Amino acid sequence: MKIVVCIKQVPDAKNVRIDPHTHTLVRQGVESIINPFDLFAVEAALRLKDRHGAHVTALTMGPPQAEEALRDVLSRGVDDAVLLSDRAFAGADTWATATALAAAVRKLGDVSLIFCGKQAVDGDTAQVGPELATLLDIPYATFVKQVELGDEGRLKVVRKTDEGMEVWRLPLPALVTVLRDVGDPRVPSIKHKMRAKKAAVPVWGLADVGLSEDRVGLKGSFTQVVRVFSPPKRADRRMLEGPVSEQVEKLFQFLKEAKVPGL
Amino acid sequence: MKALIDLDKCTACGVCQDVCPVGAISVPETHAVVSDDCTLCGMCVDTCEFQAIRLPEVGTGAVTDAAAYRGVWAFAEWRRGSVHRVSYELLSAARRLADKKGVECAAVLLGENLGEAAEDLLRYGADVVYVVDHPALRHFTDEAYSRCLVELVRDKKPEILLAGATSMGRSFIPRVAAMLQTGLTADCTELDINDEGLLLQTRPAFGGNVMATIVCPHGRPQMATVRPRVMRAEIQPRNGRVERVSLPEDVFRTRVQVLEVIAEEDTTAKLTEAEVIVSGGRGLQKAENFRMVEELARLLTGAVGASRSAVEEGWAPVSHQVGQTGQTVSPTLYMAIGISGAIQHIVGMQGSKIIVAVNKDPEAPIFDVATCGVVADLFEFVPAFIERIKRG
Known part of the structure; x- marks a missing residue:
């Protein structure tokens, strides 16, 4: 069984903040991490591999330095990795990203299962997974906390919804986006570290996946950023002073005026 | 492709160099230079006070006749017996946008045994409610729900389609956008129409550190999701009509089998649905003290949240975690008890209407996003506050 895990290198949130005086973005070094949810996707894939045997390929689209992210997951036990990288991919929205990933998955061929994290923490859209599945015309399940492969080659998943949980069965090939509940990511092992090195x-560039320039990157995108700005500061902040009894009373009245339920 | 510098306007001031998150801009002598490292994030564009930077434009995609699309739609979410509140909020937002454009506003309701739900949607400003009532829609599946919505859009051609950023909307709306081959912007916090009649979609970007306004110039409909409680629902009854639509049977086919639906009994765990969330963090020091947070949540009929450290300490289950690797919430009231406010936590709750922070460290970053800050020892403050609520 061939499994693909899609991962993304994202800026470490610790290194991104707004300067309180100039209201501009401050970068302190440009450290990147693997999107935390994607590490859970890797773990879900490796657990299936441990139990049923599989070949796990990690796939990412990004600048050349995204190779680091791939080597990291190789050191955790992923079998091999592919980096989709080309200037033409820059500025892609979720649609153009899914288009490039779909082309790469087709090129890999005969993929039974694709794992993605539930969303990337830099964009938070949760769109690429479902869009990728749609482009590949395979069924998918989002927000999955438990994955089981049945004897009959079908997948049983437990997905978390706003209302509770749902148990679904999907035929393969399929795509699954996972939550952290699938299990904590394993640490790199010495053996795999050596191999990863x-x-x-x-x-793979544009030509390798057989796409034309107008279908990827900014040119292949539907959405365009027209403005980026610092969020307006909360102008309404108030600090409650005085001894505890006074603070309690002030907060109580404040919440009562705001018509908070239960008061 | 990379950001484009207008050499006539650039004054070589260097501001863009400082804001570029990937260090792709340098300012040698006379003007800024963008290197191939540019990711087209757009961060520099708005910081340039001389309007000297712009991004290249997106492609046109498959040819769509934008002029043939008219009207603003809101997807109404049916949840086993009732319409989810986000649907009314979206409908009110759709109504405002439709009025601004002078077009019709519609709601789409999919489900089984929908009863009077469609009539109810008319009260929130819909000119028409399209209803598909079918046994195959009893349980949500991405495939059947997408096909239904796509069929309706292809037939009626709305120019704008809004949906809730709920677990349902976030799951199937990307599929709808991909099937229709159009753009989709997730988790918008503000929607407006610009001079050219395009939908302006504003959302947090870069982990919530900045806001980005996004347009979809060529794809139709222009699609956006909005989290619950971001927009305000307004009752404004109209003389609207309900149109029951029947679709061919193959539209309802799905490869997925729903084996079981298990409702969450513990209402304190329904974070994304809660109007009030009381969250606890490391400042609580031990598991027993976390009960204060639970008691306060119960008194305010709210849900219980937790910071990552509190979850790691085992004081609360993972399902209660708020923040980057937990859930993103936007309740009416968010109370942070003993949470210092690491950026990973803040991005998960900063969309809340009222944020109350209780912490003994006045420098704690949580106070930067608080509406109401209480610098106090939580072991004194919280029990006293609980007593005050009990007194009424």
Whole structure:
């Protein structure tokens, strides 16, 4: 069974903040991490591999330095990795990203299962997974906390909804986006670290996946950013002073005026 | 492709160099230069006070006749017996946008045994409610719900389609956008129409550190999701009509089998639905003290949240975690008890209407996003506050 895990390198939130005086974005070094949810996707794939045997390929689209992210997951036990990287991919929205990923998955061929994190923490859209599945015309389940592969080659998943949980069965090939409940990511092992260091990570560009320039990157995107700005400061902040009894009374009255239920 | 510098306007002031998150801008002598590292994030565009930077434009995609699309739609979410509140909020937002454009506003309701729900939606400003009532829609599946909505859109051609950023909307709306081959913007906090009649979609970006306004110039409909409680629902009854639509049977086919639906009994765990959330963090020091948070939540008929550290300490289950690797919430009231406010936590709750922070460290970053800050020892403050609520 061939499994693909899609991962994304994202800026570490610790390094991104707004300067309180100039209201501009401050970057303190440009450290990148693997999107935390994608590590759970990797873990879900590796657990299936442990139980049923599988070949797990990690796939990412990004600048050349995204190779680091791939080597990281190789050191955790992923079998091989592919980096989709080309200037033409820059500025992609979720649709153009899914288009490029779909082309890469097709090129890999004969993929039974795709794992993604539930969303990337930089964009928070949760769109690429479902869009990728739609482009590949395979069923998918989002926000999955438990994955089981049945004997009959079908997938049983437990997904979390706003209302509770749902148990679904999907035929393969399928795509699953996972929550952290699937299990804590394993740490890199010495053996896999050695392998990861030496592993060849192929870089696929536009021509390698057979797409034209107008279908990827900013040109292949439907959405365009027209303005980026600092969020307006909360102008209404108040600090409650005085001894505790006074603070309690002030907060009580404040919440009562705001018509908070239960008061 | 990279950001474009207008050499006539650039004064080589260097502001863009400082804001570029990937260090792609340098300012040698006379003007800024953008390197191939540019990711087209757009961060520099608005910081340039001389309007010297712009981004190249998106492609046109498949040819759609934008002029043939007319009207603003809101997807109404049916949840086993009732319409989810976000639907009314969206409908009110759709109504405002439709009025601004001078077009019709519609709601789409999908489900089974929908009763009077459609009539109810007319009260929130819909000119027409399209209803598909079918046994195959009893349980939500991405495939059947997408196909239904796509069929309706292809037939009626609305120019704007809004949906809730709920677990349902976030799951199937991307599929709808992909099937229709159009753009989709998630979790918008503000929607407006610009001079050209395009939908302006504003959402948090870069983990909530900045806001981005996004347009979808060519794809139709222009699609956006909005989290619950971000927009305000307004009753404004109209003389609208309900149109019951029947679709061909193959539209309802799905490859997914729903085996079981298990409702969450513990209402304190329904974070994304809660109007009030009381969250506890490391400042509580031990598991027993977390009960104060639970008691306060119960008194305010709210849900219980937790910071990542509190979850890691085992004081609360993972399902209660708020923040980057937990849930993103936007209740009417969010109370942070003993939470210092690491950025990973803040991005998950800063959309809340009222934020009350209780912490003994006046420098705690949680106070930066608080509406109401209480600098106090939580072991004194919280029990006293609980007593005050009990007194009424």
